[in-house]
Amino acid sequence: MMMLFKGSLTGKIAAAIVCVIIIVIITASSVQAFDPHENPDVAVQVFSGISLLRYHSGSLDLLLQKLPEQMGERLGKLPFANIPDNLISVTSDFGTSSANLGHLVMEIDGGLGNMSVLMGQFRLDEAAQLAKVISDEMSKAYDNLGTIEKDIQISGDQLQVFSAPEGSDLRSAYNELADREDRIRGTLDLYMDRLVSLLKIKGTAIGSLPSSTESPSSLIANLSSLIANLSSLTENPFSLTEINLQIDPASVFVGDKVHFDGVLTSKGNPLAGRKVEILLDSSPYITAETDVNGHYSGVLQVPYWYIPKINVQALYYPRDEDIGIYLASQSAVVELEVIFYQADLTISVPSKAYPGMETVITGTFDFGQSPPPDLRKVEIYLDNGFVAEVQTQTMFKQSILLPSQISLGKHTIAVSAPASGRYSPVLASTVLNVTRAGLLLDIEKPRMVMIPGHINIKGRLHSEMGPVSGASIRLKLGKSRAEVVTSDDGTFDAKIKAGMGFSLIGSQDLSIEAFSQKPWYAPLASTRSVTMVNMVNCGGLLVCLVLLSMYLPRWLRKKLGVYRKKKVRLVTPAPLPEVLPVYSQSTTTPDSTEDNSEVRGEPRARIFYGYRLVLKLVQRVTMAFCPTQQTLREFAIEAGKKLGPAGGYFVELTRMVERLLYSKYEPTEEDAEKGRQLSKSIAEKLKNEGV
């Protein structure tokens, strides 16, 4: 590269430009320094005991608010917390115990409510059973609370809470958590008190009530003895009652009426004027009253619950004056078989639906052996949104218009037929695949395009739904663009200019974009290859080549010739050298008319001229040419062997020429004369040898 730039002004300018470009590239200035993140691999590990303790407090708050689901969700996130290794196990225990306690509190709370109802109704057997369950739950709750208390204590130790100063955030957070734990204990104690007070029956001593100052375990133990006492009370001093129930018929259609009757007695005596509750699946449904014989009867309409079986029971519990005299009683469960018509609903939708287009939903009811209804209302929902309603008997077909902006992908179509009389509700759903129709492009384009010129492109745009009309087609070829709109049959005819460029022959990408305003079509982008022949560039290149072939050899000959034209100075006219004789018909005499100006030039030029003539002659005679890697002297020695006597003269002449070529020696007229003589001698010797 240095050689290229050496001594050349153009080269140095070019090199300077390159250097400037490089320097501009290298010395770019910094734009901004910002630190939007840190390396997590080397980030400092920092725990926050305060946050952990306060998070625990928040969880226990939810427990106290009786929101066990939310508390469970909150505690379920603890595995993602940044917790020291020595607290992971404790935190896990805390979470488990808190979650368990939350559920137990809810169970106890609900159980106490039921217990209150049972005791109010003097259903002492059921109350005793429930009390046992609640008692067990209380025991578990206290156990879990004990675990929580222990976990709080360990956490405090590990986080060195007790070495923190009073009033510090850490100490406050710990105290807040301990406070929550105390409040929960208070809640459990309150539940215990409620249970004990519920077990106390008005006007009856069932044993001494446990003191709230006792430990949970002794409280539970005392509670067990209370429950045992309650069970024994069911025999003395209250009177037992008995109630039975019959229904007719035992199997009815939903909505039909059923007759019921039964008798309420106590120790074999009828109880008159008492209210009897008829329970359907344990819920009060209707009330009847006993007559003087303790007999009660009535008619109930089977509710429109489309379930095959309903449990029916009669319940008596003492009210008003009966309280403290009689105990409650429940009849045996009577099963009522409920009959209703069921149907299977099958819905079908097209495999593809398109935004902004209508899609048809088809549904068929199969009622099996049941009689079909006259008409049935059917509601259609798209992703839980009501879209259409139709009245049908067994089959329906409904079109729904999909919104243009509906997202692509899977959507849910739900069809619901609400319950109607003896017909149960039917719900069916299916997946509707919303997509867009892909555009297909058939295109006719020339295989080869000449530049300059235009390309005529014909084509047809269609999709799986048929031809696409009114769609825009955008064509782009290099910098040329064209836009057309498809006709009714989806065809189009476009013309795009083939722009000029630097290429000669080659392929170019023809970019085609097709899109429709109709929302159900997906846009299309496609690329086709077109062979381009740039006539202008090809012609220009051809002209250049022709001109070069004409002028380049002459120019090169001038530039690479032995003499430089500008250095030829005609100082004194020199005698013309003698024309070399013709030695044979096969050899050609060097052309004396080549450039006679050199013959008349300076001695150096004349010696060189003579040497060139002799060299040509020697080359013709010996049929040898001077290779580029051989010096003139080496060639002269090699050729001289074949020339005979003329060889010596040729070597001498060559040495003279080399001296002129590679030294600063300026030849004299004598040297020129000597050169001429040597040339002449060589020619004569060769003639004498019959060459």
Added chain:
Amino acid sequence: MRASNIMFAVVLLTLVVSLLCIWFYPTVQDFMANNSMWNGLKHFSSSTGAKNIDALDALPALPENTALIVIPYLKISDGEMAKTKDFVENGGTLLLMDDYGYGNSLLEYLGTNIRFSTKPLLDPLFCYKNQRLPKITDFTSDVKESHVSVVTLNHATALTGVGQSQAIAWSSTTSFLDTDGNESWDQGEPKGPLTVMAESHLGKGTLVVIADPSIIINSIVGLDDNYRLVEFLISRNGEPKDIMIDRSNLPKDTIDVSKLRLQSARDAFSSPFALIGIVALIFLVVSRFTFRKGELLG
């Protein structure tokens, strides 16, 4: 050889070596696709096949199957904002990831009420190592269904002005916005849960706003479910999309600017005009050299 020529050769050699160093030396600048260090995007770019663009002119005319990730740490010009808006309205998916940059100007231009709070979101409990690396565990049901349960952020912020139906992810209840910068919660500072990701439909396209661009850097993208979440946000309907990462609005270090200029220079020299010029220059220099040799040889 003359002294001036030797000097010239030394300078030229130095410059060429410098160019080679620039070309091959790895960048360490934030969010650069060829940065394989902890703060680069090389892993994300290579795993998703994302294409890096240095100008929004490279956005496709039909962007429906394209997701563009913009991290606006430099001021966005009006022209760029217009192009971004066109991109979204024509059906593209724009993932605008920012924390303390210029994202709000783009959001304002796009006509949505969502904004970046530009204050640090800290979470002392649900975090990776420290509170500046908060963990997100609350997502909408569709995100959870795509098996995303926890995501780690890095020096994130929170979003404001997010509608109920727009929110995608929230920080924990122990998180807070550190508005006064003292790294602890003070009275009046917003407490969690705070929205950190949101989605809005604009025209035919979708705008996804994420309050932390670091979610995709090499050291974070592999943590927890970060990659899965970004993948889900890019292709919500399960359709694979071409991903483009806009580099034009990212701050660049000297080496990055040099690399980009070098790349631009290479691209420029690849153009027909430049090629012709180079060929002509080489021809001229070589011819001159040849002629001079010819003259010397006589």
